[in-house]
Amino acid sequence: MKTVKIGGVPEHFNLAWYLTLKDGEYKERGINLRWQDFPEGTGAMCKALRNKDIDIAVILTEGIIKDIIAGNPSKIVQTFVQTPLNWGIHVAKNSSYKIIDDLKGTKAAISRYGSGSHLMAYINAENNGWNLKEDLKFEVINDLNGAIEGLTSGKADYFMWEKFTTKPLVDNGIFRNIGNCPTPWPCFVIAVREDFIGTNKSDLKTILEIINNTTSEFKDIPSIDKTIANRYEQQLEDVQQWLSITEWSQKLIDKKTVKTIQKELLALNIIPETLPYEKLTYKL
Template sequence: MKTVKIGGVPEHFNLPWYLTLKNGEYKAEDINLRWHDYYDGTGAMCKGLRNGDIDIAVILTEGIIKDIIEGNPSKIVQTFVQSPLIWGIHVGHESKYNTIDDLKGTKAAISRYGSGSHLMAYINAENNQWDLEKDLHFEVIKNLNGAIEGLTNGIADYFMWEKFTTKPIVDEGVFRRVGECPSPWPCFVIAVSDQFIENSESDLKTILDIINNTTKDFKAIPSIDKTIANRYEQQLEDVQEWLSITEWSQKALSESIVSKIQKELLALQIIPKTVDYPSLVHRVL
């Protein structure tokens, strides 16, 4: 049986992977798919792909594009979630800041440089016409627990993370959400190391066929809203809102979207150059 290592954030977006693993669908195809939770997010997964700790990552689009351009020997093989990610902009409950405008020039908590929380701080700054050199400052806090500590203790001033993942922390009165910032492109893609593509493309196709078969009918699974609410300790109405705005995909990331993302990242000086489509995307046949 072929062992394949895959990583992703332990969030509701990735429940289809959990369900297919629980059902033994990969083992039925002689594939031992081993899931690894990455609490530290995109930057940690990029490192995992580079080091060979994982073969596949379910990862933020802008983060993996940046890292491939910087030398990560991997390719995007398809879009996983087509809809934008809704990033909540959070402050500590006792913070003196109440609006996004108040945060201009303050310190953003980020999981690591090159992470989604880092890159989206630039998108938010651009949306609000901030000076990208003068008005952005960062404090590395590693993960969500680090952000809770950092914002509560005043080490950093605000933190951007997926809105529905952080909603329970807002409900508990630890964070306050002062705004939102949707990603201007499909939020999650499936990225695969070049070595795995070269050596195991048939296994990769099998894995993609299984997960795509589940995501295309995911919302129709009976009581899926209750399953998500229980597993991820969220309010049922929050899960229902999230499901209403979230769309999975079974298709390749288009050339036009890749071009748009690169232009945006280049304008923000997040990437040093743009590259051609085949350098970033591999279409599995």
């Protein structure tokens, strides 16, 4: 049986992977798919792909595009979540900051350089007309637990993370949400190491076929809202709202979207150059 290693964030977006693994669907087709959680997010997954610790990553679109341009020998083979990611902008509960503009020139907590939380701080700064050189400062905090410690202790001033994932921390009075910043593109893609694609095309097609069958009918799974609420300790009404605005995809990201993302990243000096569509994607 072929062992394939895949990574992703331990969040509600990836529940479909958990369900298909639990049901043994990959093993039925001769694939031993091993899932690894990456609570640190995109930067850690990019490193794992480069180090061959994983073969496949379910990863933020802008993060993997940046890393492929920086030399990561991987390709995007499919969009996973078509809708934007809604990044909540959070401060400590007792912080004096009330609105987004109060954060101009303060320190953003980021999981690591090159991560989604890092890149989105630039998008948020641009959206609000800040000076990208003078008004952005960073404190590396690794993950959500690091952000709690960083904001509570005052080492950092604000933290951007997916709104619904951090909602329990807002409900519990640890963070306050003072605004949101949606990505201007589909949020998650499936990226695969080039050498793995070269030798495992049929296994890769099988894995995508199984996950796509589940995501295409995900919202119709009986009591899926309750399952998500229980598993991820979220309020049922928050989960229902999230389900209503989230759409999965079973297709490869299109050329126009890739061009838009690269144009934005280049304007923010996050990437040094743009690459042709074919250098970033692979159509199975």
